[in-house]
Amino acid sequence: MKGRLVSANPVEGERFYLRLRLSHITGPTFFEDLYSFNGLLHPTFRKASLERGLIENVDNLSQCLGEASLFQFPAALRRLFATMLIYCEPRDVRSYGMTTMIHLWKIICANVKSMGKSLDDFDLPMVDANSNFQSGEFREVQEECSIVVEDEHLRARDSLNSDQKYAYDEIMRHVDKDCPGVFFIDGPGETRKTILYKALLANIRSRGLIALATASSGVVANNMPGGRTAHSRFKIPLNLDNNSMCNIKKQSGAAQLIRDAKIIIWDEASMAKRQAVEALDRTMQDIIGVALSFGGKIMVLGGDFRQVLPVMRRGTQAQIVDSSLRTSPLWAMIKKIRLTLNMGARTDTWFSEFLLRIGDGDEEAVDESFICIPDDMTIPYIDKGKSKDALIDIIFPYLQINGADSDYIISRAILSTKNENVDEINDQLIGKFSGDEKIYYSFNEA
Template structure:
């Protein structure tokens, strides 16, 4: 198909370095543009522009630029697309905004409202800000993220939804894992940078971004977060944290710390965000009201005692669940609950897939 041929054409330019690019283009431009010719476009110049823009998108995703090759110049602006925008920028601008998220800021509790107002004030003033939302599970961190993302995106501002884990990323509209979005290298050290070219479409997206929401940040090694910080500074040309962007990180240090193979407790703590040079510069926002079980104070207090490490344990270090919290079920009931959970997860993934199909 022409789409696949254009991707192949870009791959050949980047990895095979043909000696006569223009001759290669002239020989196959008709085959590369067949789908645009069938789409109702009759202007040859418009068809060529669409074809060249598609190839340019592929080149940008590989860290290259069409101007580096002997290709015809884009001499007109397409009627169907703003050719000055990269594919990555357009995808972010078309992330669907759920109506419930747009209305969510009217239903925030007191602590969430203070956090919402503080972050939106930084965005309104277009001044950088570094925040960390700290709260146990169930205190409404994700609800707050979605409210902020919906408000910002509804204004036409680019906001990136990031999470350390894939499950957390799937909960956020337009969510991506940090390693996927920022191209964080696998091998990290204290001076690492992300592999993002200034000329790439992703580099352009990060420069245009005003807000970054990063969920489950405590799960990520501090070297990875610091690499993203240095990359933003380099791309934007600003030495402020994350290049002067508004960055909202969140999570709970009591839940999960970075997984470092064969590391001691001290090494794990040293590799966590709390030991980063960025953490002292963060405005820490505390969420403490459990919104999932706010009518069950005994359960909420039990969760907090567990997280703080003050709940009584037996000789093996195990915590005994209170009797009133234990329900006896048969094996068949457990299997039914597991199937229901799997069904719920797949429904969420399928909804995200359908949303992705609506993007250009």
């Protein structure tokens, strides 16, 4: 077999491997000699070169990728892997590729194609480009699936009051039947919406399903297991308009999490602008591909519009501006469930009803802007000192005797609108405690 060796590079495929074989085999007489190693006939020159050990070992490439992963962004790592396939000729690509390719497959395909080759040219497992890869690969989905369901929250459904039980049963009916539904839990203060949310989350998660818990503020989100702020979870833009979309890509983990979620809870949605809720609605329809409200998911919104102060716009004429959810076209499609039992005033139904009348604007007004507080809820004003002493004695009776009882102290409070008044009353209360004063110093450290 005679011939002249010509130059070749790895991009040329089998021509390069033929040259590689000819450079290391003495006196071949048949093509079978070039396809063979250790008595075995291989289908390609590349495979024969691999078995002969003429192509770089994958261990060096693994070390390279490991070092790069310490400081490179994912896009750069994917590009590096594709470059290695083209120019570094790794040995035993299959064993290494199986550990990384499922997650990187589609993007690597594009990178290799941009270099003029196809993954079919390499000894890699064939993967259907349209495969629906398991969502468990995404960090967001793994985190939600790892949330531990506490027994206390599972038992919470047994302690729900009649209003909460109605809401729970209505929402779970949609979960059991797998039918869409959008609800708004109208919960005035002390109706304990959080207990309802915990019961729903625990029951659904105990079935192995995903339930997302979000809220408009971080403080409220922390009250729910696995809670996140709505802006963080759904990537809601800070600057909103009537056509805004959330910053979620369809191929991202956040998108897959939304597709996998059985139910989504957004507490204090009454505090959010309607454009934020509408942006999530449009985004979910786009991600899920269903032209129903929130993509056909079971959506539970909650809040209390009585706690949302009106916004005044001043121009030629002052007017109240309402940009909340109840001004959105979505509001008409949402089923409202109202919680009315004030759990903080169960022994005083009159006070509970009084608060609801004030919140609903049904309490009789004085001069259109004021309401009259009943006499049995007020302390007559004599002078500042005596009236303040009377307030303290009513809220904290027998303070010197009960001051060491923690249950007594945490079950009552005096609220004020100004810090200077808070400090003044606090100092006066401390002066009434028995025993010597002791100061404890605290400090912060990194």
